[in-house]
Amino acid sequence: MTEPTYERHEYDVLIVGAGGAGLRAAIEAKQRGLKVAVVTKSLLGKAHTVMAEGGIAAAMGNVYPEDNWMVHFRDTMRGGKYLNNYRMAELHAKEAPDRVRELEQWGALFDRTKDGKILQRDFGGHRYARLAHVGDRTGLELIRTLQQKVVSLGTDVFMECKVLRLVHDSEGRVAGCVGYWRATGEFVTFQAKAVILATGGAGKSWKFTTNSWESTGDGAAMALWAGARLIDMECVQFHPTGMVWPASVRGLLVTEGVRGDGGVLRNSLGERFMFNYVAPMFRDETADSEEEADKWYEDHSAGRRPPELLPRDEVARAINSEVKAGRGTPHGGVYLDIASRRTPEYIRRRLPSMYHQFMELAGVDITKEPMEIGPTCHYFMGGVQVEADTAATVVAGLFAAGEVAAGMHGANRLGGNSLSDLIVFGKRAGEGACDYAESVAASALDESEVDAAVKEALAPLERPKGESPYDIQRDLQEMMQANVGIIRKAAELEAALEKLEEFTHRVQHVAVTGPRSYNPGWNLATDLPSMITFSKCSALAASLRKESRGAQTREDFPNLDPELGKINFALSSDDGRWDGPITAVESPLLEMPADLKALLEEAKP
Amino acid sequence: MTEVAMRVWRGDASGGEFEDFVLELNEGEVVLDVIHRIQATAAPDLACRWNCKAGKCGSCSAEINGRPKLMCMTRMDSLPAGPVTVAPMKTFPIIRDLVTDVSFNFVQAARVPALLAPPMPEGGYRMFQEDVERGQEFRKCIECFLCQDVCHVIRDHEGNKQHYAGPRFFIRYAELEMHPLDQNDRRDLVREEMGLGYCNITKCCTEVCPEHIKITDNAIIPLKERVVDAHYDPLAWLGRKIRRKPKTSAADAAVQPAP
Numbered sequence: 001m002t003e004p005t006y007e008r009h010e011y012d013v014l015i016v017g018a019g020g021a022g023l024r025a026a027i028e029a030k031q032r033g034l035k036v037a038v039v040t041k042s043l044l045g046k047a048h049t050v051m052a053e054g055g056i057a058a059a060m061g062n063v064y065p066e067d068n069w070m071v072h073f074r075d076t077m078r079g080g081k082y083l084n085n086y087r088m089a090e091l092h093a094k095e096a097p098d099r100v101r102e103l104e105q106w107g108a109l110f111d112r113t114k115d116g117k118i119l120q121r122d123f124g125g126h127r128y129a130r131l132a133h134v135g136d137r138t139g140l141e142l143i144r145t146l147q148q149k150v151v152s153l154g155t156d157v158f159m160e161c162k163v164l165r166l167v168h169d170s171e172g173r174v175a176g177c178v179g180y181w182r183a184t185g186e187f188v189t190f191q192a193k194a195v196i197l198a199t200g201g202a203g204k205s206w207k208f209t210t211n212s213w214e215s216t217g218d219g220a221a222m223a224l225w226a227g228a229r230l231i232d233m234e235c236v237q238f239h240p241t242g243m244v245w246p247a248s249v250r251g252l253l254v255t256e257g258v259r260g261d262g263g264v265l266r267n268s269l270g271e272r273f274m275f276n277y278v279a280p281m282f283r284d285e286t287a288d289s290e291e292e293a294d295k296w297y298e299d300h301s302a303g304r305r306p307p308e309l310l311p312r313d314e315v316a317r318a319i320n321s322e323v324k325a326g327r328g329t330p331h332g333g334v335y336l337d338i339a340s341r342r343t344p345e346y347i348r349r350r351l352p353s354m355y356h357q358f359m360e361l362a363g364v365d366i367t368k369e370p371m372e373i374g375p376t377c378h379y380f381m382g383g384v385q386v387e388a389d390t391a392a393t394v395v396a397g398l399f400a401a402g403e404v405a406a407g408m409h410g411a412n413r414l415g416g417n418s419l420s421d422l423i424v425f426g427k428r429a430g431e432g433a434c435d436y437a438e439s440v441a442a443s444a445l446d447e448s449e450v451d452a453a454v455k456e457a458l459a460p461l462e463r464p465k466g467e468s469p470y471d472i473q474r475d476l477q478e479m480m481q482a483n484v485g486i487i488r489k490a491a492e493l494e495a496a497l498e499k500l501e502e503f504t505h506r507v508q509h510v511a512v513t514g515p516r517s518y519n520p521g522w523n524l525a526t527d528l529p530s531m532i533t534f535s536k537c538s539a540l541a542a543s544l545r546k547e548s549r550g551a552q553t554r555e556d557f558p559n560l561d562p563e564l565g566k567i568n569f570a571l572s573s574d575d576g577r578w579d580g581p582i583t584a585v586e587s588p589l590l591e592m593p594a595d596l597k598a599l600l601e602e603a604k605p
Numbered sequence: 606m607t608e609v610a611m612r613v614w615r616g617d618a619s620g621g622e623f624e625d626f627v628l629e630l631n632e633g634e635v636v637l638d639v640i641h642r643i644q645a646t647a648a649p650d651l652a653c654r655w656n657c658k659a660g661k662c663g664s665c666s667a668e669i670n671g672r673p674k675l676m677c678m679t680r681m682d683s684l685p686a687g688p689v690t691v692a693p694m695k696t697f698p699i700i701r702d703l704v705t706d707v708s709f710n711f712v713q714a715a716r717v718p719a720l721l722a723p724p725m726p727e728g729g730y731r732m733f734q735e736d737v738e739r740g741q742e743f744r745k746c747i748e749c750f751l752c753q754d755v756c757h758v759i760r761d762h763e764g765n766k767q768h769y770a771g772p773r774f775f776i777r778y779a780e781l782e783m784h785p786l787d788q789n790d791r792r793d794l795v796r797e798e799m800g801l802g803y804c805n806i807t808k809c810c811t812e813v814c815p816e817h818i819k820i821t822d823n824a825i826i827p828l829k830e831r832v833v834d835a836h837y838d839p840l841a842w843l844g845r846k847i848r849r850k851p852k853t854s855a856a857d858a859a860v861q862p863a864p
Contacts, residue, residue: 116731152719246633470645514650521649
């Protein structure tokens with residue numbers, strides 16, 4: 001073992017990622033008195049959490065007192081088509097209200113009910129109005145609140161630092177990581193007793209996505225390479241409502257809050273088509289006429305839910321079918337209309353950033369005209385398999401929370417359950433990592449792993465000529481959009497897996513020019529291995545799950561298969577190399593206790 | 606298909622110059638789209654900072670034709686014909702090309718005394734919409750730092766950064782001052798160490814705010830009034846000598862802006 005060559009920092013708990021989960025974990029760990037740092041690829045406060053719009057789901061019962069954790073648990077499991085880790089869904093439903101309320105102690109200012117409580121709004125798949133929110137910029141409120149708390153606690157935050165690889169100690173435990181500063185291109189190592197991954201999703205492997213540039217699947221890929229298991233990688237959520245025009249903003253998120261606040265979907269014939277797409281499991285609790293649906297907005301006991309508020313997988317598929325049947329808009333979407341249903345004042349007050357976004361980017365006044373929208377790659381239910389209570393992975397010293405972790409949402413996530421996931425399991429990951437860190441001594445990084453990661457990162461700069469990373473990224477995005485999109489079939493998935501091998505080969509010949517200091521071409525070249533690894537896992541798992549469940553829709557296997565409802569596909573790396581083989585095994589779901597099972601059976605609306 | 610000429614600043618701390626690029630223009634594009642296409646073709650190492658490309662994260666601030674703006678929210682067809690110049694924010698040190706070192710702002714953020722809330726009652730705090738709305742306006746801030754960039758107190762006088770927090774942090778202090786739960790008093794700090802008095806209300810910050818926050822009228826002026834009242838009101842002065850001044854005094858109430 002050689003002496004360390006690079007800048008080195010030592011911590012008890014190191015958190016990779018500064019979105020909601022990472023920052024909440026940092027607060028927990030810092031309050032325990034441990035030595036804690038957060039490493040982020042961007043500036044503090046810019047993480048993808050900032051783009052969340054509609055709200056944080058928590059059964060506080062402020063608007064509908066009959067709401068409680070049991071209803072929230074049931075909604076989450078039904079939304080996930082029962083593929084969820086039930087224990088995560090249970091903890092989440094029970095703890096979300098306290099996690100939301102404590103945000104107010106740290107400065108958050110949510111919209112209020114008339115009697116001064118936190119106001120809650122309706123969203124798809126939630127039986128009651130349940131989403132704490134601030135207009136349509138709830139993610140900003142969450143990240144700013146957590147960021148300000150993290151800063152006030154004096155936590156070390158390392159910004160614009162890209163982590164390349166997790167690094168083990170001599171016994172195979174995760175003991176830290178290696179990365180580089182984007183500003184200088186110099187390498188840096190972090191040694192830590194426990195590492196929490198909170199790196200978010202991977203939408204940048206698809207062409208039309210709501211995700212920001214950071215969402216390149218780094219955490220899931222690094223966990224896989226380090227020996228952890230990834231589950232539910234086939235479950236990719238396409239949000240029903242993304243902008244479709246102008247082309248340059250195609251995919252940009254339009255909040256589900258538009259539908260929660262009364263917006264409806266219409267095809268080019270003007271029909272509210274969602275009434276034609278109510279799956280049997282939701283028929284009992286969904287309105288069957290426009291009159292009934294409209295009454296529900298005023299009083300949830302006066303009618304059943306509008307079909308526009310079915311879970312996202314259902315709505316996204318319906319939109320896809322309408323467009324395919326030739327009933328789409330000029331730009332290939334459908335209409336989302338709130339202009340004809342609510343006053344301009346109401347729309348501007350409830351949906352200010354949607355108003356702003358359409359006005360500035362598309363020249364559309366949403367208080368006067370309908371929006372054109374279509375499905376867009378949004379969220380990854382899949383990711384690192386964790387133990388529910390502690391967020392621990394199978395690799396000692398490695399924890400994961402938030403979007404990078406899997407299990408909580410099963411085959412499909414309900415809107416609003418992501419921000420609550422971040423704060424519930426961010427806190428739990430902080431606790432779990434602290435408990436672990438307090439039980440072990442610091443151990444040395446395996447320098448050969450550090451050296452290998454550095455060598456690999458530098459290779460594109462050292463090749464005299466080769467392919468542009470931008471070309472590979474573009475081809476990857478187009479291929480994933482075409483072959484691993486909202487509707488899948490065997491031939492396309494097989495083609496995707498073959499293409500991904502080609503991309504792997506191309507990355508080995510990528511060349512970039514310019515200095516190491518803030519070089520986006522080089523930065524992209526170092527993101528490509530995780531983007532491709534994540535994409536391989538998605539395509540592989542989608543080819544293995546030969547059924548349609550939640551977000552996984554197989555044209556060639558259109559039905560649920562009860563046997564496949566008992567397992568997750570768990571993927572692992574054979575040799576820890578990014579370009580090495582990936583193996584899949586069937587991993588049985590946790591057996592749910594009888595009292596929770598009973599909750600899923602009972603309680604018709 | 607129309608063409609557009611882009612003049613993009615390239616360089617680092619040691620200096621640089623504008624580089625010209627000519628591209629075809631696509632319908633509906635914003636400045637950031639064109640910068641991305643330059644990266645993907647002619648200049649793969651062109652440095653620019655961005656995240657969400659939706660006007661929500663405040664990363665892609667630059668000076669477009671000399672005006673501080675977000676690149677992701679500036680449509681190309683909103684700009685006058687002729688070359689479009691894109692330069693980094695002037696107030697902050699250059700890292701490379703369009704990327705500046707904005708750490709000044711994170712230093713200022715760390716100096717803000719945190720919210721001090723009373724213990725939470727059973728079932729959570731009660732606050733009313735009309736009381737949270739003023740703070741909510743300031744919490745729309747996406748930290749693009751364009752207001753800091755345009756503020757002449759630090760734009761033209763590097764030395765002032767030592768004792769001037771800037772508009773972004775004045776709205777943060779105003780937000781905390783007006784927060785229904787907060788029990789801290791930061792008025793002396795804002796006056797003595799954060800340089801509130803340097804601001805002479807030219808409203809440049811308000812003009813460039815992409816979130817349309819009325820920084821000067823709703824935050825800085827009320828904050829100045831509170832600070833002045835706290836400092837020069839003899840009764841308040843006496844009260845401060847005896848104990849920390851309670852947050853909602855009659856003097857405060859008198860200067861609160863109309864809702």
